[in-house]
Amino acid sequence: MRKIPDKSWIDILRCERFRDQRYRDGCEAFMKYAEMNPKNLSSGAMYCPCYRCKNMKLKNKDEIRSHIANSGFYEEYKYWSYHGEGCTENEVPDVHVDTSHGVRIDDTDINLQTDIGPDYTEYDINNDNEYDIIVDVQDAHAPEDLDRIMKLLEDSENDLYQGCTEYSRFSFMLELLHIKSLSGMANTYFEMLLVLLRKVVPGGERSIPKTTYAAKQIVSDLGLDYNKIDACPNDCILYYKDNKDLQECPTCGVSQWKQQTRSSTRQPTESMSQQSMILAKVLRHFPLVSRLQRLYMNKDTTENMRWHKEDRIEDGKLRHPADAEAWKHIDKTFPNFAHECRNVRLGLSSDGFNPFGVKSSAYANLSGCSTKGKFACPVCGPEFEGLHLPYSRKCCYWFNRRWLPSGHKYRKLINKFDGTVETRNKPRQMTGADIVKLLEHLPKIRFGKNRYSKYESLKARGSCKKKKTLKRKRAF
Incomplete structure (x- = not known):
């Protein structure tokens, strides 16, 4: 002991x-x-x-x-x-130094203790095997976090109206905002819906807000906001940390601001020019830590986060990322990290994931290699080849018999395939050294899109609309 x-x-x-x-x-x-x-x-x-x-x-x-x-x-x-x-x-x-008092959200205790440093949240296990969220009271933001949690707890316990058991005030607004986001509803129409609900729902004038801003304030205590970071229009840099005081990109020289054109002939004053400055491009950053903390605040999601270690059956079958070789490699490399079941691992999957809007190029952007033409496989590299079909003007990948075992009967079948006997082995998977050797002769790449030059001024949206040109009529 x-x-x-x-x-x-x-x-x-x-x-x-x-x-x-x-x-x-x-x-x-x-x-x-x-x-x-x-x-x-x-x-x-x-x-x-x-x-x-x-x-x-x-x-x-x-x-x-x-x-x-x-x-x-x-x-x-x-x-x-x-x-x-x-x-x-x-x-x-031996001696308790705990100066905390606890509150509970969804059967999960939240203890405020003097703990391990500012801007850090530690998850601990108590005697009942329930997870406590321990927040440092020496952090200047801890009282604000406590106020948020208490307000969130109050809204989650308040019924939408007397006798309503399906929705609380908080869950109802969360559902409405979810529908607004999925449908792309404008703020004006959403506020019209709020006005109607205030009249229909019993006691709606007390429980349902009038404006979109007020509705978002109800769920803002979840702490799932995003940060806005100014960016170069050519995607060269972010105006962040060492670059936050710059007014133009040091790489391409393009200004950080758009120019607002004025119809008035009067000379604009300095205050007017400052008010008309519009950012050319803004990056929205979604903090990850706060979202992971919210997953551990709920008892059900906490159990799901620990499932891979506590309830997963290891039978040699691939059902979960924890069954994959990459997961097991991390376990062997970092045993201290792998021992704690609450540690979170982040992975990026290209299966069904399309971050760039074009389905045919999602895998190509992630791998940094072309996925079309005669060399379409980033794994095989130059040894992979495709057959170009002249009439359909497409590439056909016909040489899949190379992956069969050496004595397989399909390797010698001529009539069923392209009329040849396949004697080659499967392509050798490229190593990191092979990839570096292929890329060492390429010119140095500068990040960015080069859509704008430093000699042209960025116009604000709607300030310089071009006349729409009509299509030329087809002559028969």
Whole structure:
């Protein structure tokens, strides 16, 4: 049975740490506790909790002791999840430093604790095997998050009207906005629908908002918003971090702004020109962390997120990405990551996924290789070939007998295929070195589309409409 050491020494002021014996004893107690972690790697390496590493680097025991002695212990790391706290049921805490109080959303406790640093959410297991969302109270955003959760909880418990058991106020607005998104309904028509529902639904004037903005505010507490990032019109760069103060692209020289033309002959003032500045292109970024956190807030989705580790049957059949070789390779390469069933793996699938709008080019864009013509297979490379049909002007991939075993009867059948005997083996799959060798003679590629030049001004939408030219009548 492991005993959780006293953690009060972590709060000792930094200027007094290295001369305080209680701090040194606490660091040594932490090391003994971490060495007894049943999830330690066979190599003996552990995550270093010093102020510089902050549990982001694996070190051996001597290096960790040296780092803590020189840099100090990371004071916001008070729940030792990286060193085994919470992974055994028989742990007995010596002194509780928990200053939290809990709320519950959908049978899931949310405990606010002094935990492991700002802008980080840790998922822990309590004695009932239910997942707690632990939010750092030292983070400046924690009170706002608590207010959001409490408001979300209040809306999810309020009925749409008295006696309604199917929908709450929150779920009803979420369903309406979902329909609006799928149908492409304009805000004007959506607000007309809201006005009608306010009259029809009992107590609708209290539970249903008037405007689209107010309806979105109800579900905005889910935290599933997006961030707007300015982009170059030629897709060269994003005006982000080091480039956020630039006014034009350093690669192609195109301005970040469109020019708003004015019908007035008066000279525009500086304030007028600033108000008329319109961004040429905007990227919408959907943060992933907040969406993953919301999946763990619900008891049902939490169980589904852990299914691959807890309930999946391993019978050698491929039913889930966890049965694939890529998943197993990650398990072998990062055993500490694979041991925790709540860790999330991200993958991109091209099967039925069409991010670029053109179905014939979705796989080509993902692989960076042509999927048409005589060399249509990115896996086989130059050894793959196709047969061009002159009358239909299409390519036919007729040489699939190369993949059959060497003694297969179809290799010698002449009448059933193209009149030849297939003696070749299947094409050799290209390695990374082969791909680099093929691409080393290509000219240097500059990212971007080159749709605009720095010498032409970007016009705002609708400011320079061209006259529609009529089609020439067909002469018979």
